[in-house]
Amino acid sequence: MPKLSYLKAMNRALADSLDRDQSVFLLGEDIRVAASNLTAGLLTRFGPDRVLDTPLSEQAFTNFATGAALAGMRPVIEFQIPSLLFLVFEQIANQAHKFSLMTGGQCRVPVTYVVTGSGSRTGWAGQHSDHPYTLLAHVGVKTVVPAAPTDAYGLLVSAIRDDDPVVFFAPSAALGVREDVDFTTLAPVPVGVGRVARSGDDVTVVAIGHLVHDALSVADELAGHGISVEVFDPRTVYPLDLDGLAASVAKTRRLVVIDDSNRTSGFAAEILAVAAERFTLDAPPRRVTRPDGAVLPFALALDRAIQPDRDQLVAAINAVLEDR
Amino acid sequence: MSTADLYRTVRLIRRFEERAIEFVRSGEIVGGIHPYVGQEAIAAGVCAALTPDDVITSTHRGHGHVLARGVDPRQLLAELMGRESGLNKGRGGSMHAADFSLGILGANAIVGAAASIATGAAWAHRRQGRDTVAVTFFGDGAMNEGMLLEALNLAALWRVPVIFVCENNGYATTMPVESAVAGSITGRAEAFGIPAYIVDGQDPETVLEATTAAVERARAGEGPTFMECMTYRFDAHHTFEHRARLDYRSADQVAFGRSRDPVVIQGARLPDDERAAVDAEIEAVLDAAAGFALGSAHPDPAEALKYLYAVMP
Structure with missing residues (x-):
């Protein structure tokens, strides 16, 4: 059976989601060249309109995604550094997360935030090594931290399909994990099920x-x-x-x-x-x-x-x- | 949009706010409001230039924007009173009025936050092949929020059909704009290559004309426009000031600021009898709104977290 790595599983989840639903698009820093390798091959396959490189403006592009979601899109943002979540905590916790309740259920904010390489990245020191999933959980944002490649695939697909904001942590120490997988059995994994x-x-x-x-x-x-x-x-x-x-x-x-x-x-x-x-x-x-x-x-x-x-x-x- | 229609809008906003202030005093509205009194021409003129498919984002001082966009005053007042019949079912209140059926993507209580949301929505609409524009309202205080400057950059880079409407009322709460903004407000927009104009924000027809040009530009695919609408806040930053009596504006300055009143300016363009008829019509609308809001049920505490999630396992 073929081996599937965690990172490759995420890449496959993104590709399958882009393929399945035209409202899905990716944005983030250096994603066209796939600096983290998460988005490898996706620019060629889906084009620059759906794989959007952003300037280093995390706060604005995180809210930009909220605006696009309010207009019917399903944005997926990649953050390659976990501590960037501190920078956009307001935009996730105070904006995206609160729109549904504050508007009396008039809207949905289906944004997925993917942290590729959370936790210690080995040698990246104090400002690149946090693992803040508890913070997101505390404010009530749906938060997933898969361990295995098949779960990384299944939870990323589910996060993108979810009508609420979801933060997806891909621990740095898990990215290289490989699993024997029959690719035909890859499937969504429900959020909230251990x-x-x-x-x-x-x-x-x-x-x-x-x-x-x-x-x-x-x-x-x-x-x-x-x-x-x-x-x-x-x-x-x-x-x-x-x-x-x-x-x-x-x-x-x-x-x-x-x-x-x-x-x-x-x-x-x-x-x-x-x-x-x-x-x-x-x-x-x-x-x-x-x-x-x-x-x-x-x-x-x-x-x-x-x-x-x-x-x-x-x-x-x-x-x-x-x-x- | 006719002269009378613009007058109706500024007068409706003025009287809505005056009545809302009374409801704050009587305790029917808890938490207070940020009155839009004095700035009505901006909301009226901007929204008059839009079509039903366009979208707006608003601010903590947002009642004028949503009224000009056409929300039902009954539902807005009920929202301010926290009633189940309110625009947001009583879950948003004064600072968060939203009506997605009218393209109002919410009023935002974080200064400068909505500009990037509006930019994202406008970008998405263009991607979807829709010929719509977005307008984002904010104040002079927002010009010091980095996130807003980031949004100007994104909008200019990607030629997003969004119009940035800065309502410069001279003060970020109590901080005078001269003490807060280095350089000029329009200069900041121009630095991103965005055409920026200073507009008389007290005259609804001038605002309408400027916005119409910006809308045409956006629809033609030429990207964002920035409008700095010069205005003056006649009342408090927030109704808490009515008791706190903060000392930051001289009586002379307030009198001077109030001397150009958008309701008077637009009203002077109508014959007396026509103006009186509009005024009477508005009082009837607001009487009905008050009756509706006061008679509406409070939300059930058991449903305090209803709508928190679209779906929850």
Whole structure:
């Protein structure tokens, strides 16, 4: 079976969406030459009217997309640097997201914001290495962070078809992930539905984005020590698949979250809050996150020191299983 | 658009605002409003140059724009009172009046934000083969918002059929334009290669004439035009000022600013009896609007988040 990489899956999702729906168009910085490789081949295939290179005017072109969406288009914006979302937070959180309610449902704003290479990009330092999916979730913007190529394809297609704004985070550490795929089976994946990435009985590890792959490795490793880990990949940060999570935790009654957000008010904090409100656990849950207020330092060892890692995950799993 | 029609529009806006201010005082409108009193000629003249398929974006001081565009005063007043029968079903209020059936893509409460939205909408319409133009209203204060300057650049680069209407009323809240804008406002637009004109914003016919030329230019595919409409805000920045009594404009200046009143200027072009008939007609419309709004139901708190998403799993 052919191998499909995460980035190639996204490229295919864009091409299929452009092909299927004339109202879809792409805009962003350096997308005609495909600087991030996300849009490779699309200019040739779909032409400059549908693959629009923008000046470095993130705030205006993000609102421009909102205006185009209000006029019936389905814009897809690529941001190649996660921190650009800070620059356009107003345009997403305060404009695109609020139009439907503030107008009493008169309009829809189907814009997709794609962050190609979110989180640490290895050696890009403090202003290019954030992973702000929790911020978008907090304000209620639909936010997806797929881990696997087939999900990257399926969620990008669904995000573009969605009638609301959707932010799509493609973690830098996941872009090279490859999967054996029968291309004829590629299909939309619904927003708001998680998946059990690995079934297990002793503990549920909720992992998001590239950390799903770390969690799977840890699960493999711990299986050799008689620990059966279930890995739950929410795929969508907001709205969260509470039913899917509840079903997993009902089985294992133990919970660890690994999340590349800063700790305070992060995604993991939300999962633990949900657990406290709804779940019956046999041990206090644990979370593995970036530290509070983290700024990723440049030096590789420091960059890595700030990110949640497998050793921390193993320690957290052992802690929740301690009294077993 | 006839002389009488332009008069009807400026008079309707004036009286709507005066009545709305009364409803703020009586507590029927909570949160206050940003009165458009004194600037009516701009909304009236600009919107008179548009066709039904054109689109506009408005501002926090937006009642005039949407009334000139033809919204039902009953629904607008009901919106200001937060009623379910309002334009936005009571979910938007004074600063967010929208009526997509009339091409009003919303009033925006973030200064300068709507210019890029209007630019995107106009660009999309052209892509869809539609012969429409977009107008975006904003004030002199917005000229210091980077996002607006970015929008001017995009519109000029891509020859977008959008008309930038700057209502220079002399003040960004309390900040005088002379203290806030280096260089000139039209000079900023011209720097992007956009033709920019200073227009007498107190005379609806002058504004209509200038806008008509800009609309023709946009429809001909020649791109954006910038109009700096010189005007004066007769009333407060916001009704909170009625109590706060902020000291930033002298009595002399206010008197001078009020000396060129768009309602008087346009009214003088009509015979007395015709003007009186229009005035009476407007009072009847506004009486009906008040009755409609006051008699309308408040939204159900259980539906506070209705419309938050188009679809939610």
